[in-house]
Amino acid sequence: MPVRDGGGWASGRRGLRPALAWRGGGILVLLAAAAAFPLVFTNPLVTTIGVDTMIFVGAASAWNIFSGYSGYISLAHAVFFGCGAYTAGIASRDWNLNGNVIFAMLPLAGLVAAGIAVPVGLIALRVRRHTFMVVTIAIFFIFQLMAFNFSFTSGTSGISAPFLVWDPQTFNNPFYYLALAIAVATAALSWLIRRSRFGLQLRAIRDDEGRTTSLGVRTMWVKLSALVISAFVVGMLGALWFYFIAQVLPASGFDPAFDLVIVLMAFLGGLGTVAGPVLGALIIEPAQQYFTQQFPNAYLSQITLGAVFVAVIVLMPRGLVPTVGEKLTSWRAKRASRAAATVQAAGRRKTALAADPGPAVDASAPENLR
């Protein structure tokens, strides 16, 4: 094809480099905006939404590291979230912690959640993919029941966090920046994993687990590692959320809606992409919080959540990032081929006779490139 040797590919490549620059610049601007957010909007009502949003950005990204890359949809991440919250609660209750030292409990909560992920994974990852989802739901209910029934979780009355004597005006800021740091670190980790050999193995499992096993990948080990990493992050966020909300109950720590919301975020943004869950969380969580503040009718917001979820799954099952990305790519390809066609047409006009103009080439060029 003459078109391929022409300007088509070169201009395509030239078009890619600014895209990378745009992407890097966009990330920097987003980070700066996120860092400046509590300085600009000092209203505690607004920063509360900010903290919640950052917690969900981190949780959705962490969920995606396991479920998005491996294709095993986990509905048990509320277990890790709740275990993190309860670990922080029990530790600060029994050791009488208060002040900044409470944040030292975050890694501990993460470790406990990661430790719980090991047996959970060993049991649940033995089954087929859709059975896995059902088993994770069952595991979730087991943990919620245990939180209700054990004595060290204080049953239905739950656990209260230590009362923090901080200035109410800036109370949210340490929580916000910690959540932001965890969210950014998780997104970066997600990006690193996606580019790594480990990430490749995970995605190979998603595409064809049988073949991946036969190629010598220790699939159980890979899946379990991803689950443990994911659980560690979600456990830390659970602890942070507990100190922020100042209380954990069996029904709020182990909340079925938590799983559904992070799954929805990942699906809306794009399952298995780095930016997708971040984008999804940035859209859904503020919207949900705004809804709750505007409409005190909790049932209405639940119905809305369900309706949005169904709409996303039925209408856009692959999510925003892949869909928009495809549109962009096809638009770029079209632009590139149009440029190529013009270049070629111009070239033809120079060499060929005036009696053979290029409308036919113009019409066929986009098909050639695609």
Next chain:
Amino acid sequence: MGRQIYEAVIDGLLVGAVYGLMAVGLTLIFGVLDIINIAQGILVIVGAYLSYVLSVHLHIDLFLGLFITVPAMFLIGIAIYWAFIRPLRGAERTSMSLLATYAVALIIEGVLYWVFTPGYVQLNAWYVTSSIRLFGFYLSYIYLFAGALAVVLVLALYAVLYRTRFGRSVRATVQDQTAARLVGINVNRVAALTFGIGVAVTAVGGMVYGATSGGFNPNSGYDLISRLLAIVILGGLGSIAGALVASVFMITIESVVDIWSPSWAIVVFYAALVVVLIVRPSGLLGRPVTREQ
């Protein structure tokens, strides 16, 4: 003590039959459509509320009301299938359907809260409150009637599946969808009808649950679906006999443990599930794990 255990076993067997009916609906839907209907739990509650409305406002007997609620739930099932399940396509259809039906469950739960408020209600009739003396034990009539009805309906379902042309096309679709299509079975119609039947049985389950659970509200759907899921996995997803065996077995165990500790009874239920999954990941009577295409 011994007497209590006998009573618990008989209760468990009869209630287990009703759970078996609901679980068969769930596992049949999975077998034909490769879809896990998370909304099954909340649909049972919808069935219970339908019976409630009929009996409280229209004074229709609970069992007679089934002639209205079963077709109603059948239509609701077909509507859900057409609106939310049929549009799903592609390799991730099973996962997507699970999430879609989960979302449908959330919507239905919200609507039920709105219409009926979170207050607990219970279905009442003379056979709920009075007992019969059988072999020296007291047994509430509702358990007896419900157990008998469930057995009859399960047998009817078996007859439909194994003695009719429709049943044969359902079984063919379970075995191989493409082959079924090739021999001229309208797979879409079979799928829609199966989904409708799978949901229709929740009307019976809901009526019995509403009468025997000591009160229900929209939140009870979670309790039900977690049990039903445990049952169908335990029996092996897609296996009708497995679902029946598992439900009778599990509900009986739960009912016996309930004598000592009501709050731990349900934990025993899940512990059994975990043990079975460790020993036999495909469930008691499930098909073994095969490579996905």
